[in-house]
Every structure is written in structure tokens, then in C-alpha cells.
Amino acid sequence: MFDQLYGFLAEYWLTLISILLLIGFSAFFSGSETALTAASRSRMHTLEANGDERAGLVSRLIERRDRLIGALLIGNNLVNILASSLTTSLFLGILGQSGVAIATIVMTVLLVIFSEVLPKSWAISAPDRFAITVAPVVRLFVAVAGPLSSAVNAIVRFILSLFGVNLSREESMLTAHEELRGALDLLHREGSVIKADRDRLGGLLDLEELEVSDVMKHRTVMRAINADDPPEVIVRTVLESPFTRMPLWRGSTENIIGIVHAKDLLRALAEPNMEPRDLDVGKIAQKPWFVPDTTSLKDQLNAFLRRKMHFAVVVDEYGEVQGIVTLEDILEEIVGDIADEHDLEIQGVRQEADGSIVVDGSVPIRDLNRALDWRLPDEEATTIAGLVIHESKLIPQERQTFTFHGKRFIIMKREKNRITKLRIRPAEDLPPGQ
Structure with a gap:
């Protein structure tokens, strides 16, 4: 028994070692392909910036992903076919024609376990570290097999082009x-x-997708100063206001002639022998800055920073005043104004004991989505009232109810054509039949 085994090993030892080495190479190619395709480009960029040269190798390899994958697949298939051929030849010499079936079963098990599942599982568990480790060797192999990979890719592109698929023009479905x-x-x-x-x-x-009109304070809620009011009234209005900047109008709220800053007003009042009745508010007002309501928030933020200003008057395409926008309005789109993610601290929002939400019609949809982690659409409307009107295609009456986007909207109060208060509850909380 031992003599037969010794004789077998002595005769076929070179073939057995070759098969094991080829299986090892196959595992290397499989694991490298998985790791390099799953490696984080941003992580590699950071490591390269910190001086890791191997991370730079990974970045350069995955820049030409098609060439990399083609080279690794060529190497993987080459060693798999060679290992299978040697194994088949080995079993044919030992067992005759029945050795083909046995060789197929043996190589299938060995390749699936040791050349596919094991290395790929290992690589995907730590793709960045695995990619950095194998990158130097893979780079050398790609340099050798790269021309052949490019030729294969050219053939593939030609064949696909016959079916109307042009890989060179394919773009990512996601921005x-x-x-x-x-x-x-x-x-x-x-x-x-x-x-x-x-x-x-x-x-x-x-910020790039939103427009100024999505975050501005509409003219119906805009606080402004009438330039024709007595100076004492103007001073009192400014001091009682929670805002430091207020638009100044004359004749009509559409005619904005300046922006009054509370600090400028106080500075003027602090002048010697200055009395409130002697104040000329027009002289201390700053020149108004008008911006289109279609300006993106990204552009408006850059404009605020570039001009070192915090306040702008929003106008439509006809030049009519639509509202005001401030630097704080844009910053709140980034940092939010919710102290705790479980608390409802939006102005105009109140949670009831039954789990429903009572909302003012003027509450922005984005604020509700952010506070409650909802997914109400805000492409066609800015406020909750606007969303209900858009979805219902009418001006609802009080006590009318609507169900859409997984929520039940109940109109609680309406003033003229404005929805001023609604109750919102999840549609699944409703009893059957309602």
C-alpha cells in the first residue's frame, strides 16, 4: 500500500505540485479581482495623499478598470484551464477513460472552494487592505497581459457595437x-x-437642486418698514422685531427702496443731539440687492459669500417682489434647526396625543421631511398647503380629507383661498374602511 503510494508520488509529484500552484494562482487572481473592484477610491486617494505608494498603485489600476479586469480574467482562465488539463491527464493515466469524470468532479470542488469562494470571501471582508497588498504584483501582471486584455476588449466592444451597445459612451446611471x-x-x-x-x-x-424660491420668506409673511411712517414708529418697529435686517418700502411693499440694519439704526441714534423724531431712515438704509427667484441655493450662497452680504430681496421674472432670502435661510438647509431628532421643534408643527401631526399650511415640506424622516415630494410644491393643492387639483374645503404618499391629510382651517392648518396622520393608522 505504502509502496504504491510512494511510487505514485514519485512518478507524478511534479504534476501534483504544478496543479496546486495553479490553484494558488487562480485564488490570487480571483481574490485580486474582487478586492480591486470593491476597493474604495476615496479611501485610496486619502491613503495616497498620506504617502502610501501602494494605495497610489491601486488608484492607477482601477482608473482603467476594463483593462485590469480583462487582464485578471485572462490570467484566471489560463491557470484554471491549465490546472484542469493537467488533472485530467493525471487521472486518465491512472484510471483510464473514467478518470475524465473524476477529474471534472475533483477540479470543480477544488476550484469552487479554493479558487473562488475562499479567496473572494477573504478579499471582500477587507477589500482595501487586500487590494493594497496585491497591487504591486497585479501591476506587473497587467503590464504583461495588458496588451492582450486591450485586444480582447476591442473585440468585445466591436461585437457589442453590432447590437447597438457602445461601451465608450456608456455613462453612470447615477450622478x-x-x-x-x-x-x-x-x-x-x-x-x-x-x-x-x-x-x-x-x-x-x-443646494444645487434647490432654488431661492424654495427657502425664501414669502412676501405675505415678510416684515418690512414703511418709509413714510413717523421716525418714532420706525424705531419702535425695528427694536421690537426679532430680525436685525428689514426691507424698507415706500408707497407699496413692491417698491423696496432699502434695507435697514438695526445696528445702523442704533448707531445713528447714538449720535450727539440725535432724537428719534429727527431720524431720516432713508439715509441709513443700505442699497437693496435683488436676486431672481430661480437662482440655485449653491449660486446664491456663493454670491452671499462673495459680496459679504446676508440679505437679498427675491423677485420673479417680471421684477415683482416675491419675498426675502438670507444667508441664514441657506445655512439652515445644511445644518437644520432641529435640536433633537425626536423632538418637534419646527414652528407651526404640533404633535397630538393620538399620534397625528397638526401643521400650519405654510410649513415647508423639506422641514417636515427632515424632522420626521418622511419622504413627501417637494418638487412641485414648497409648503404642505401647496402639496395638498397640487395633489388634489383644487382648493379644498374645511374637513375635507385626502390620502396620498402614505399619509392622510385633513383640512382643519382655511382662510379665503389659503389652507392655514392641517392634520396629518399615517394612512396605515386609519381603521379599515376609512
Whole structure:
């Protein structure tokens, strides 16, 4: 028995070692492919900036992903085919024709376990570290097999072009912002990113998609100063206001002639022998800055920073005043104004004991979504009242109810054509039949 085994090993030892080495190479190619395709480009960029040269190798390899994968697949298939051929030849010499079936079974088990599942599982468990480790060797192999990989890719592109598929023109289905937002949502669900951080980063990504009209204070709630009021009334209005800047109008609220800053007013009153009745508010008012309501928040934020201003008057395409926007309005889109993610501290929002939410019609949809982690659409309307009107296609009456987007909206109060108060509850909380 031992003599037969010794004779077998003596005769076929070189073939056995070759098969084991080829299986090892196959495992290397499989693990490298998985690690390099799963490696984080941002992580590699950070490590390279910190002086890790191997991370730079990884970044350069995955820049030409098609060439990298092609080279690794060529290497993997080459060693797999060679290992299978040697194994088949070995079993044919020992067992005859039945050795083909046995060789197929043996190599299938060995390749699946040791060349596919094991190395890929290892690589995917720590792709960045695995990629950095194998990058120097992979780079050498890609340099050798790269021309062959490019030729194979050219053939593949030609064949696909016959079916109308042009890989050179294929673009990612997601923009960079959408990919970042998707990553944030995924990390939040996994518990790696808390809701407050997700909302802040998401708000920053939304600046380019939102317009000034989405965050401005509408002219119906805008506090302004009448330039024709007595100076004492103007001083009292400014001092009683919670705002440091207020628009100044004359004749009509559409005619904004300046912006009054409380500090400028107090500085003027502090002048020697200055009495409130002698104040000329027009002289201390700053020149108003008018911006279109279609300006993106990203552009408006940059404009605020560039001009070192905090306040602008918003006008529509006809030049009519629509409201005001401040630097704070834009910053709140990033940092939010919720002290605790479980508390409802939005002005105009109240949670009832039955779990429903009573909301003023003027509350922005985005504020509700951020506070309650809802997904109400805000593309066609800015406020909750606007959303109900858009979805219902009419001006609702009091006590009318509507169900859409998984919520039941009950109109509680209406003034003229304005919805001023609503009750919102999840649609699944309603009794059957309602």
C-alpha cells in the first residue's frame, strides 16, 4: 500500500505540485479581482495623499478598470484551464477513460472552494487592505497581459457595437451627488451615520437642486418698514422685531427702496443731539440687492459669500417682489434647526396625543421631511398647503380629507383661498374602511 503510494508520488509529484500552484494562482487572481473592484477610491486617494505608494498603485489600476479586469480574467482562465488539463491527464493515466469524470468532479470542488469562494470571501471582508497588498504584483501582471486584455476588449466592444451597445459612451446611471446621497442613506440604515449628520450632508448636496424660491420668506409673511411712517414708529418697529435686517418700502411693499440694519439704526441714534423724531431712515438704509427667484441655493450662497452680504430681496421674472432670502435661510438647509431628532421643534408643527401631526399650511415640506424622516415630494410644491393643492387639483374645503404618499391629510382651517392648518396622520393608522 505504502509502496504504491510512494511510487505514485514519485512518478507524478511534479504534476501534483504544478496543479496546486495553479490553484494558488487562480485564488490570487480571483481574490485580486474582487478586492480591486470593491476597493474604495476615496479611501485610496486619502491613503495616497498620506504617502502610501501602494494605495497610489491601486488608484492607477482601477482608473482603467476594463483593462485590469480583462487582464485578471485572462490570467484566471489560463491557470484554471491549465490546472484542469493537467488533472485530467493525471487521472486518465491512472484510471483510464473514467478518470475524465473524476477529474471534472475533483477540479470543480477544488476550484469552487479554493479558487473562488475562499479567496473572494477573504478579499471582500477587507477589500482595501487586500487590494493594497496585491497591487504591486497585479501591476506587473497587467503590464504583461495588458496588451492582450486591450485586444480582447476591442473585440468585445466591436461585437457589442453590432447590437447597438457602445461601451465608450456608456455613462453612470447615477450622478456623483446621487451616489453620495445613496451612500449616506445606506450608512444611516446600517447605523454608521446618525440622522442629524445624514441630514446635514444631504442638505449640502441639495443646494444645487434647490432654488431661492424654495427657502425664501414669502412676501405675505415678510416684515418690512414703511418709509413714510413717523421716525418714532420706525424705531419702535425695528427694536421690537426679532430680525436685525428689514426691507424698507415706500408707497407699496413692491417698491423696496432699502434695507435697514438695526445696528445702523442704533448707531445713528447714538449720535450727539440725535432724537428719534429727527431720524431720516432713508439715509441709513443700505442699497437693496435683488436676486431672481430661480437662482440655485449653491449660486446664491456663493454670491452671499462673495459680496459679504446676508440679505437679498427675491423677485420673479417680471421684477415683482416675491419675498426675502438670507444667508441664514441657506445655512439652515445644511445644518437644520432641529435640536433633537425626536423632538418637534419646527414652528407651526404640533404633535397630538393620538399620534397625528397638526401643521400650519405654510410649513415647508423639506422641514417636515427632515424632522420626521418622511419622504413627501417637494418638487412641485414648497409648503404642505401647496402639496395638498397640487395633489388634489383644487382648493379644498374645511374637513375635507385626502390620502396620498402614505399619509392622510385633513383640512382643519382655511382662510379665503389659503389652507392655514392641517392634520396629518399615517394612512396605515386609519381603521379599515376609512
